[in-house]
Amino acid sequence: MRLIDLTMPIWEGAGYGEILPFTNSSVRFLEYMFYDRHDLRMTRMKLDGETGSPFMVPHQRSPFDMTPLQPNPKFSWTLDEIPLERLILRDTVILDIRADEGHEIASPEMETAIKRADYRKGDEVLLRTGWGTREKAYELGIDYYKRTPSIHYDAALLLAEKMDEMGSSVFMTDCGLVNPPRVQGNNWFRGDTPLAPLPKPWPSAEARERVLDLGAHRHGSPHPSSYGALIKKVMAGCKCLVDCDQITTHRVKMIILPLLIKKGGASPCRFIAIEH
Amino acid sequence: MKFIELTMPLNHQWMPDEVLPTSVKFFLGPKNHQEKGIVVGSETGTCLMLPSVFLDFRKTTRLDEVPVEKLFLRGTTVAAIKKRNQEEISQADVEKALDFSRWAKGDAVLIWTGWGDRPYHELGGGAYVLQSPHFSLEAAKYLGERMRQNESDLLLVDTALLGWPGHYLIPEWCSMIPPPPVESGEARMYLHLYNADKTKKDFAVERELARFGIMTVRKLIHCEQIKNPKVRIIVAPLQIVRGVASTCRVVAVEDEP
DSSP states (O other): OEEEEOOOOBOTTOGGGTSSSSSSOOOEEEEEEOHHHHSBOEEEEEEOTTSSSEEEOSSTTTTTOOOOSSSSOSOOOOGGGSOGGGTSSEEEEEEEOOOOTTOEEOHHHHHHHHHHSOOOTTOEEEEEOSOOOHHHHHHHTTHHHHSOOEEOHHHHHHHHHHHHHHTOOEEEESOSOSSOHHHHTBTTTBSSSOOSSOOOOTTSHHHHHHHHHHSSSOOOOSSOOHHHHHHTTSSEEEOOOOOGGGOOSSEEEEEEEEOOBTTOSEEEEEEEEEEO | OEEEEOOOOBOSSOOTTOOSTTSOOOEEEOTTSTTOEEEEETTSSSEEEOGGGBGGGTTSOOGGGSOGGGTEEEEEEEEEOOOOTTOEEOHHHHHHHHHHSOOOTTOEEEEEOSGGGSOGGGOOTTHHHHTOOEEOHHHHHHHHHHHHHTTOOEEEESSSOSSOOTTTHHHHHHTSSSOOOTTSHHHHHHHHHOOHHHHHHHTHHHHHHHHTTOEEEEOOOOGGGOOSSEEEEEEEEOOBTTOOEEEEEEEEEEOOO
8 A cells, every 4th residue: 555645745835825806815824833932833834725736615605604605506514514535535537648748638538538547427527637746736836836737617517517426425626726726817917908017916905906806706707617617516625636657556555634623715735646 | 344533623712632732723724714624723623743842852854754654554452441520640650551462562552541532622611631631750750661662652642631731731721710712812811921940850651752752743632432452553644844842643543454
């Protein structure tokens, strides 16, 4: 048995907390007990539901807002309601679609990957592009997300339908963003009027102004959300996994453990693949 | 195969461990709140503490360096040392429990006192922390030595505290009436004056276990659900770069007989 850690680490100023206006806010650490003064170290950590490699359910804004991201989702569990059997030692198929920087995975590629994979009923899905590595995330900062491969809406729709048909409930990927950056970062870091220099995310003045402009916390693109297509059909969407190329088999068992947040909708999560 | 949740849920309405000034208030901010997101401390809820928490051991492993095999599906021996409010776990208690258990080399140890089975949400006035059973220094020394002999470096307990910070922290903090909230101005000032001489005495048990290279997990709940003295344990902390302690998710895996 071989255990492989696929979890994006958490560090102050990590790119995933700096790139988007709302959905993921900055990681901030405050040391309040110190080696030099107290002989020990304690840290206050400000994270976000999408910090690191996140685990996000359809009711992502729970417990404060029970409106799901998409209407009528197939699953409605919050983090503390998910049975452990749905998180631990889950049979998982690897969908391989090698994707270069900035590539949007199209539906023919998705179709081919599904056909080639050893995809069995009840499997969870790990879409592996080869993009996500710790080293790259450390080196590229926010460019890791600006330049990430992603999933075109049509391809996401196709995968969502297949996952529904196969009884799959967890979608995982090593893409930095599921939505194409042009969609997710429209008129923030991409689009006709990107902001330069890039502002800090929420609660910056610019993020607040964006809410005023858009009328809500939306990505502000006219294009549909690939993530939206997926989250409608799955129990959880998970992105920013790393080092998936360490997996040498086409199928693994996964341990997927988000924080146990009462009525929570999203959390940093640990992802461990097990090869037998 | 049976999975058993041993994690204290992170509840934005109330956490039982926010008592001492060394803790951080768990906060969940809604999307349009200034602090949208999650605030946790090193010791929030069920938590993993590495030896590198302490100055003397700061050159040892950090959270992002712990080999996954040490935390995921690790063989674990469950040893019962039943204790009630504020009772101390003695060297004799540890000796008896370990001698009674069939502790395989390299296995982690889970010490079940029953404290985490109590309805902690019904305990008012900080009792979950302030009445927690805890190890004596002699017990910690003995346990550390036994764990070293058995090539074990992971200890899990269902108590709120490992040692009793009774030299300074508890008497000084609890003498303030009404007790100030954690992260208050009083808490900050207290920590400013709470120096290394004091922490060395208050955290002597934790330091002793760290000296043996032992990673500790505390504030487990519902260990009474474990029926098998031998389980596999999953400890899933946040993967914090250069971190030394973290809230974590803990699950026991019982294989079918």
